[in-house]
Amino acid sequence: THVVAEPCMNCKYTDCVLVCPVECFYEGDNMLYINPDECIDCAACIPECPVEAIFQEDDLPEQWSSFVELNAEKAPECEVITEQKASLADSGGDCKNAD
Numbered sequence: 001t002h003v004v005a006e007p008c009m010n011c012k013y014t015d016c017v018l019v020c021p022v023e024c025f026y027e028g029d030n031m032l033y034i035n036p037d038e039c040i041d042c043a044a045c046i047p048e049c050p051v052e053a054i055f056q057e058d059d060l061p062e063q064w065s066s067f068v069e070l071n072a073e074k075a076p077e078c079e080v081i082t083e084q085k086a087s088l089a090d091s092g093g094d095c096k097n098a099d
């Protein structure tokens, strides 16, 4: 599966949702999550994220390993998101990786 990691927090650029062929992104308050039961590992979302927050699980940097479980836990509790919206970075959020 693919995993949304720490760089998404307080950013939520949402470019990723536009390319997902199976609509497996779910919106939390501060970040998006991928539902591992739905992700087909196409990898289309990886280059779309401007802050490089998305990884194939096997390529996930060690310091973000807890995000595997977090995505699996949170995605089913959140609403699916399929349309882009204004990022938190643009609305004054504390997006650490914003330009």
Ligand code: F3S
Binding pocket: 004, 007, 008, 009, 011, 012, 013, 014, 015, 016, 017, 031, 032, 048, 049, 050, 051, 052, 053, 054
């Ligand atoms: Fe987050 Fe990147 Fe998508 S910041 S919402 S994973 S485009």
